[in-house]
Amino acid sequence: MKEPKTALDMYRMMLLIRRFEEEAARAYSLGKIGGFLHLYIGQESIAVGAAHALKPTDSVVTTYRDHGLALARGMTSNAGMAELFGKVTGCSKGLGGSMHFFDKEHRMYGGHGIIGAHLPLAAGVAFASKYTGDDGVTMVFYGDGSASIGATHEGMSLAALWKLPIVFVCENNQYSMGTSLERSISVTDMSKKADGYGMAKDRFVAEDVFEVRDRLQVAVDRARRGEGPTLVEILTYRYRGHSMSDPAKYRTKEEVEEYKNRDALNRLRAELDAAAETRAELEALEASVEAEVAESIRFADESPEPTADLLESTTYAGEFAR
Amino acid sequence: MKSMRVREAIREAIAEEMERDERVFLMGEEVARYQGAYKVSEGLLDRFGEKRVIDTPITEAGFAGIGIGAAMVGLRPIIEFMTWNFSAVAFDQILNNAAKLRQMSGGQLSVPVVFRGPNASARQVGSQHSHAMEHFYVNVPGLKVVAPSTPADAKGLLKTAIRDENPVLYMESETLYSVKGDVPEGEHLVPFGKGRIAREGKDCTIVSYSRMVHVALEAAETLAAKGIDCEVIDLRSLRPLDEDILVQSISKTHRAVVAYEGWPYGGVGAEVVDRIQRLAFDELDAPILRVTTLDFPMPYNAKLEQHVVPQAQRIVEAVESVTYRSV
Numbered sequence: 001m002k003e004p005k006t007a008l009d010m011y012r013m014m015l016l017i018r019r020f021e022e023e024a025a026r027a028y029s030l031g032k033i034g035g036f037l038h039l040y041i042g043q044e045s046i047a048v049g050a051a052h053a054l055k056p057t058d059s060v061v062t063t064y065r066d067h068g069l070a071l072a073r074g075m076t077s078n079a080g081m082a083e084l085f086g087k088v089t090g091c092s093k094g095l096g097g098s099m100h101f102f103d104k105e106h107r108m109y110g111g112h113g114i115i116g117a118h119l120p121l122a123a124g125v126a127f128a129s130k131y132t133g134d135d136g137v138t139m140v141f142y143g144d145g146s147a148s149i150g151a152t153h154e155g156m157s158l159a160a161l162w163k164l165p166i167v168f169v170c171e172n173n174q175y176s177m178g179t180s181l182e183r184s185i186s187v188t189d190m191s192k193k194a195d196g197y198g199m200a201k202d203r204f205v206a207e208d209v210f211e212v213r214d215r216l217q218v219a220v221d222r223a224r225r226g227e228g229p230t231l232v233e234i235l236t237y238r239y240r241g242h243s244m245s246d247p248a249k250y251r252t253k254e255e256v257e258e259y260k261n262r263d264a265l266n267r268l269r270a271e272l273d274a275a276a277e278t279r280a281e282l283e284a285l286e287a288s289v290e291a292e293v294a295e296s297i298r299f300a301d302e303s304p305e306p307t308a309d310l311l312e313s314t315t316y317a318g319e320f321a322r
Numbered sequence: 323m324k325s326m327r328v329r330e331a332i333r334e335a336i337a338e339e340m341e342r343d344e345r346v347f348l349m350g351e352e353v354a355r356y357q358g359a360y361k362v363s364e365g366l367l368d369r370f371g372e373k374r375v376i377d378t379p380i381t382e383a384g385f386a387g388i389g390i391g392a393a394m395v396g397l398r399p400i401i402e403f404m405t406w407n408f409s410a411v412a413f414d415q416i417l418n419n420a421a422k423l424r425q426m427s428g429g430q431l432s433v434p435v436v437f438r439g440p441n442a443s444a445r446q447v448g449s450q451h452s453h454a455m456e457h458f459y460v461n462v463p464g465l466k467v468v469a470p471s472t473p474a475d476a477k478g479l480l481k482t483a484i485r486d487e488n489p490v491l492y493m494e495s496e497t498l499y500s501v502k503g504d505v506p507e508g509e510h511l512v513p514f515g516k517g518r519i520a521r522e523g524k525d526c527t528i529v530s531y532s533r534m535v536h537v538a539l540e541a542a543e544t545l546a547a548k549g550i551d552c553e554v555i556d557l558r559s560l561r562p563l564d565e566d567i568l569v570q571s572i573s574k575t576h577r578a579v580v581a582y583e584g585w586p587y588g589g590v591g592a593e594v595v596d597r598i599q600r601l602a603f604d605e606l607d608a609p610i611l612r613v614t615t616l617d618f619p620m621p622y623n624a625k626l627e628q629h630v631v632p633q634a635q636r637i638v639e640a641v642e643s644v645t646y647r648s649v
């Protein structure tokens with residue numbers, strides 16, 4: 001087993017994300033979580049591989065399918081689960097919810113609910129790094145459903161024009177809500193869009209978390225060297241529907257099963273289980289994930305709700321403008 | 323005091339703040355090499371270099387978003403819209419990102435960005451270039467909106483805007499860029515949420531802002547000749563809105579007309595009317611009237627444009643109506 005410690009760390013985080021979301025889904029069905037809940041289950045290797053390609057001083061921005069990336073960047077399970085429960089101890093004090101996880105300390109800048117609109121925002125974070133010379137790289141995640149909207153194009157156009165230190169990661173999970181890739185875009189190899197911007201590109205399947213890390217590392221290093229953005233399309237699959245209200249009847253059972261058989265989490269576990277030095281760690285590690293997720297549910301359940309006095313100070317810095 | 327045009331006052335505010343704070347930069351279409359579509363940024367590229375005076379391609383959603391993202395991590399962007407009309411294609415960035423990031427993040431983030439550019443009617447630029455956009459934006463909690471009418475306020479409000487921790491939308495007028503006036507020497511800041519008495523009077527209050535302040539003053543002169551003494555309020559700041567100045571003036575005059583550019587349905591004028599009736603109902607001797615842009619997309623034809631845009635004569639008639647001189 002290469003890099004056994006890293007492999008265990010990555011496995012633990014991928015498992016944590018999956019178990020966190022499975023328990024969140026359960027809490028949702030019990031009415032503990034409201035609104036939308038978009039699960040990342042099946043895509044964990046991307047957030048975890050990405051987090052290992054970045055430095056703590058780098059920044060990330062993503063869509064509303066954001067729990068996995070937040071946890072991978074270092075947000076605590078407690079802060080994440082409490083946010084889902086709408087509690088004041090949540091990462092966004094219970095004001096953001098599932099779609100708006102923010103963690104300034106870990107440079108996780110959301111959690112965005114308007115498709116594509118977060119790409120210019122992320123380009124702005126990268127612009128600030130170039131402006132101040134802080135050596136930071138920004139990684140922005142978007143789905144295949146974001147590929148056609150205008151803001152995505154403008155964000156990429158400007159980032160490429162100004163050679164901003166940013167990596168565009170297209171998490172192609174093959175469905176824009178219920179619309180399959182071939183029904184939503186004329187060229188299904190979305191990495192080809194990079195050519196039009198004069199950007200570097202890459203495209204691969206997210207089955208091996210080490211490969212995700214290493215190939216994203218190439219893009220991150222390129223950005224850090226001042227050689228501009230890269231568009232990286234990563235082929236993946238979400239096992240659940242678009243959100244909790246979606247039974248995903250637009251896909252066949254066989255298709256879902258086929259992808260589950262190639263699950264990156266199971267694959268990594270099998271590798272860890274095959275090597276004696278890591279096999280010995282697995283049981284305790286998995287138990288610690290169960291304990292952490294259970295604790296996050298307890299913490300979220302018992303935490304207080306935000307009160308209305310929070311609303312003014314979170315709308316304006318300083319005096320309220322009315 | 324020194325005399326300067328609005329255009330120079332805005333430029334001086336930008337230059338002083340860029341001098342004071344390395345984090346301040348100017349970004350927009352044609353702001354650098356071209357020296358600004360309306361020459362507001364003339365000379366700034368030479369003075370501050372292309373790192374801080376940045377030409378963009380035509381990508382309002384893109385560079386508005388970049389300004390918001392850069393502000394979110396600590397810079398102080400000034401984003402110029404060639405006109406506020408074009409902010410419509412960046413509306414989502416302003417509404418969903420600039421205004422909401424602080425709240426969505428539970429107060430972790432703030433967005434100290436300034437958006438600025440000319441707003442409302444110019445001269446015969448047609449329906450897509452004549453919008454009064456403030457009415458869309460004042461509705462949004464998280465934003466501040468200001469609209470100066472004089473060189474002194476243009477400078478003082480812009481400097482305050484750049485130093486504010488929140489997103490500020492600063493509305494200019496193409497027709498005011500060459501208007502001259504005295505500007506205090508040295509550090510000059512005008513606070514938000516404070517209106518200004520542009521003309522004192524006792525018979526009727528005319529509430530206005532931006533270009534329409536000058537039209538209101540013209541109407542007030544006509545009315546003075548008819549024996550009606552009007553007080554003209556220049557709001558300067560639309561959100562926050564100065565309720566005190568409204569109540570004080572209405573308590574004196576007991577009558578009000580609100581004159582502004584923009585369509586009659588809702589908007590800043592309707593808000594002013596609501597505040598006055600709520601806070602000073604017992605002081606009112608007549609219903610408040612509004613003088614607005616007529617309820618049509620702006621026509622190109624010069625005479626029809628003047629027909630649609632609020633004129634001094636329409637303000638005169640409204641004041642005569644609320645002072646019961648016209649019946």
